[in-house]
Amino acid sequence: xxxxxxxxxxxxxxxxxxxxxxxxxxxxxxxxxxxxxxxxxxxxxxxxxxxxxxxxxxxxxxxxxxxxxxxxxxxxxxxxxxxxxxxxxxxxxxxxxxxxxxxxxxxxxxxxxxxxxxxxxxxxxxxxxxxxxxxxxxxxxxxxxxxxxxxxxxxxxxxxxxxxxxxxxxxxxxxxxxxxxxxxxxxxxxxxxxxxxxxxxxxxxxxxxxxxxxxxxxxxxxxxxxxxxxxxxxxxxxxxxxxxxxxxxxxxxxxxxxxxxxxxxxxxxxxxxxxxxxxxxxxxxxxxxxxxxxxxxxxxxxxxxxxxxxxxxxxxxxxxxxxxxxxxxxxxxxxxxxxxxxxxxxxxxxxxxxxxxxxxxxxxxxxxxxxxxxxxxxxxxxxxxxxxxxxxxxxxxxxxxxxxxxxxxxxxxxxxxxxxxxxxxxxxxxxxxxxxxxxxxxxxxxxxxxxxxxxxxxxxxxxxxxxxxxxxxxxxxxxxxxxxxxxxxxxxxxxxxxxxxxxxxxxxxxxxxxxxxxxxxxxxxxxxxxxxxxxxxxxxxxxxxxxxxxxxxxxxxxxxxxxxxxxxxxxxxxxxxxxxxxxxxxxxxxxxxxxxxxxxxxxxxxxxxxxxxxxxxxxxxxxxxxxxxxxxxxxxxxxxxxxxxxxx
Numbered sequence: 045x046x047x048x049x050x051x052x053x054x055x056x057x058x059x060x061x062x063x064x065x066x067x068x069x070x071x072x073x074x075x076x077x078x079x080x081x082x083x084x085x086x087x088x089x090x091x092x093x094x095x096x097x098x099x100x101x102x103x104x105x106x107x108x109x110x111x112x113x114x115x116x117x118x119x120x121x122x123x124x125x126x127x128x129x130x131x132x133x134x135x136x137x138x139x140x141x142x143x144x145x146x147x148x149x150x151x152x153x154x155x156x157x158x159x160x161x162x163x164x165x166x167x168x169x170x171x172x173x174x175x176x177x178x179x180x181x182x183x184x185x186x187x188x189x190x191x192x193x194x195x196x197x198x199x200x201x202x203x204x205x206x207x208x209x210x211x212x213x214x215x216x217x218x219x220x221x222x223x224x225x226x227x228x229x230x231x232x233x234x235x236x237x238x239x240x241x242x243x244x245x246x247x248x249x250x251x252x253x254x255x256x257x258x259x260x261x262x263x264x265x266x267x268x269x270x271x272x273x274x275x276x277x278x279x280x281x282x283x284x285x286x287x288x289x290x291x292x293x294x295x296x297x298x299x300x301x302x303x304x305x306x307x308x309x310x311x312x313x314x315x316x317x318x319x320x321x322x323x324x325x326x327x328x329x330x331x332x333x334x335x336x337x338x339x340x341x342x343x344x345x346x347x348x349x350x351x352x353x354x355x356x357x358x359x360x361x362x363x364x365x366x367x368x369x370x371x372x373x374x375x376x377x378x379x380x381x382x383x384x385x386x387x388x389x390x391x392x393x394x395x396x397x398x399x400x401x402x403x404x405x406x407x408x409x410x411x412x413x414x415x416x417x418x419x420x421x422x423x424x425x426x427x428x429x430x431x432x433x434x435x436x437x438x439x440x441x442x443x444x445x446x447x448x449x450x451x452x453x454x455x456x457x458x459x460x461x462x463x464x465x466x467x468x469x470x471x472x473x474x475x476x477x478x479x480x481x482x483x484x485x486x487x488x489x490x491x492x493x494x495x496x497x498x499x500x501x502x503x504x505x506x507x508x509x510x511x512x513x514x515x516x517x518x519x520x521x522x523x524x525x526x527x528x529x530x531x532x533x534x535x536x537x538x539x540x541x542x543x544x545x546x547x548x549x550x551x552x553x554x555x556x557x558x559x560x561x562x563x564x565x566x567x568x569x570x571x572x573x574x575x576x577x578x579x580x581x582x583x584x585x586x587x588x589x590x591x592x593x594x595x596x597x598x599x600x601x602x603x604x605x606x607x608x609x610x611x612x613x614x615x616x617x618x619x620x621x622x623x624x625x626x627x628x629x630x631x632x633x634x635x636x637x638x639x640x641x642x643x644x645x646x647x648x649x650x651x652x653x654x655x656x657x658x659x660x661x662x663x664x665x666x667x668x669x670x671x672x673x674x675x676x677x678x679x680x681x682x683x684x685x686x687x688x689x690x691x692x
Contacts, residue, residue, distance in 0.1 A: 128280050199273075419485065421512050
């Protein structure tokens, strides 16, 4: 039965892609929702205790028979693909309609269906060759979605950077699967923990999957791609697509033997990604770029949990390792839900104002109350504030960290700094989203585009409400999700039998329910009192100015100064300052730009050096016979020297 559901879901998505032209937007939407609903039902049937599905074809593709497998781990990620894939399709109906984008709307629907289908195949493939095929098709689908607005130079540059980085990661994965097939004699994938000689391949997989996951410093493609893509594409890229890299790391860290330092390295990379991702996010003035860097931060949080879990398996499959892994797996879903919600909210702002620059916005809560409320909800969730879902998953990771530090002295050397890094990350994330919510939605409008903003329609509003509902359910009933997580853990690395949720998780759920009820009652009472007694509005303290203006309020740069002060050594801000002169100055400017440090300060200079060297070599290749003879003589002399010194 499950095979029939999966095949039906895949066929529906293929038909949706075929009927995605401008003539059939409603048919495409109906088929996409049917296909994603089928995939979601299949995933939850497996997570709910249904038998795992394993299927091999009777025919070959590329010389290998197709082998598909759906277990609890792949079902955990497949459900997220279905939820965000279906919600994004509905959102696109209002955000990217045919009347506003006649040239790209149909093309966008085609590649959306292909992206959802290819990500699903990545999760199902149990053959290395076909995994690579699905992975490459997934990368190309994302590229065409990112570059829907290809007439914009920034979009084209972001798309090519994404494609170059994706192919660098794919090259690493090609090496990984090729070496794996060479050493095992087969492209088939499955548990191989008894083959100790495969352990070094983990480092190759860490690079290949780490590029897609956007972990620091392999994140160079992520900020520009997520910022310049259409907002519904940004949502699925950040909420789901980068999780494919995490899926690969989790999957193969469970199937393969691991080198001795794997847990330490993953933990360190997670801590660095979390702290620096939050720091870069706080320094941004572009709303979508801020959300993009926040994805780097949250990938770091998940990697911290995975790193602790790997340390736990290396030290006897400890309970604290499984606890941290449970937090990491739950954070995969939590981040997918609230990050898609936040990108949908940012898309609503962009659709209403035409700008992503926070310094040009302000006061939007009056014109966009639904968007402002839902964005604030997502901001509180991603900042890990109780009683929302981000706090639940980070709480589990913290419990794993605390238990590890208390029970294992040697591991505590790394656990204590990681715990501090996670705490610093939370503080920076909170500051970043206070900045985003306050500068964009509170205060007074800074420009005319903010004055004339309007609320989004129900096509865009409904998916945001649905994602907010998912966040609320995960926050208020975390123990209800535990059976799903325990089944994923059973199939990951250990023979752990799952069991009841931790007592602290049940207590946390009740605490969240009580806190949410109290906040709801307080909000209703405040609303009722304001309706009964009326609200008196007046200007806030104006510092003695008789006529305050929109320029007399805090900007995003005020918050960014915090990040520049603490992390200036890595942010390397570029400032242009024009001081006011004279008693009645006419002009004063202060412009600050935060470059992408790794891309512009490291990879860029290295690339320039390679281009200079290539140009020099090309100049030497002019068809001059004396030059070629000189090259041959030099090569023969070098070979002779090697032979001579090698024989001494």
